[in-house]
Amino acid sequence: MTAASIAGSGVSPQGPMPPARPVGDAEVVGLDGLGGIEFGDTEQELARRGVLRAEVDACGPTLAGHEEVSPIFVDDRLVLLWLDDPMSTPEGITVGTPVSEVRVRYPTASRLHAPQGTYRFDGLLARDGDRAYLFLHDGVAVRKIIAGYADWARRLFDEGHGPC
Template identity: 70%
Template sequence: MTAASIAGSGSVPSDQVAVHEPAGKVTVIDLDGLPEVDFGDSEDDLTRRGILRSDVNACGPTLAGHETISPIFVDDRLVLLWVGDPVRTPEGVAAGTPLTEVRRRYPAARYLDAPQETIRFDGLLARDGDRAYLFLHDGRTVRKVIAGYADWAQRAFDEGHSPC
C-alpha cells in the first residue's frame, strides 16, 4: 500500500480556535491519531481491540464508529488517516474550511501543486517533525484532510493515491 510524506517546514500551531463546529458529534484528529487509534498501531492490534473492521461494504478496512475515516496501512502499521467532515484538526480545520483560514491557522504550511492535466486536488502540507496534515483543496476550500507520517503523506500526494 502506498501513502505519502508531507514535506513542509515549520510546526503546527496549537493555540487556534475551531473554524466551524458541524452539527452532531465532532471527532478531532491530531498528529498522534485519534483517542483510541495511534499512528504506528498494527492492523492486528486494532482488529483484536475491535477498532478495525473489514466486514463492512467499503473499499478497505474501516474504523468502528468512524464512517468518514479511512485508515492506510503500510507493512501492517497505520501510517495515514484520510478523514472527512465532521472530523477536524485541533485547530478547527475540516473538509469545507476556506483555504484562507487554513493558511491563517497553519502559516508555515507548504503549497503542493497537483500535476497538470490530472483531476487531482492541489495540497497544502503542514508538517510538525515526522508527522503532518495534508489538506487537499480546490483553490478555495479544503476537500479532504489527511493526517499521519509526513513521508507517507508526501508520497501519497506525489503518487496520487487514495484510500481505495
C-alpha cells in the same frame, strides 16, 4: 520505506501542535491519531481491540464508530487517516474550510501543486516533525484532509493515490 522506520514524533519550528479537543460537532484528529488509535499501531492490534473491522462494502478495513475515517496501512502499520466531514484538526479545520483560513492557522504549510492535466487537487502540507496534515483543496476550500506520517502524506500526494 516502512512505517516502522518513520515512527516517532518531533516538534516543528512553529512549536508543538495543540492537543486534540472537540470543535463543535466535529471529532478531532491529532497528529498522534484518533481516540486511542495511534499512528504506528498494527492492524492486528486494532482488530484485537475491536477497533478495526473488515466491511464487505468498504474498499478496505474501517474503524469501528468512525465511518468518516479511512485508515491506510503500510507493512501492517497505520500510517495515514483520510478524514471526511465532520472530522477536524485541533485548529478547527474541516472539509469545507476556506483555504485562506488553513493558511492562517498553518502559516508554515508547504504549497503543493497537482500535476497539470490531471483531476487531482492541489495541497497544503502542514508538517510537525515526522507527522503532518495534508489538506487537498480546489483553490477555494478544503476537499479532503489526510493526517499521519509526513513522508507517507507527501508520497500519497506525489503518486496520486486514494484510500481505496
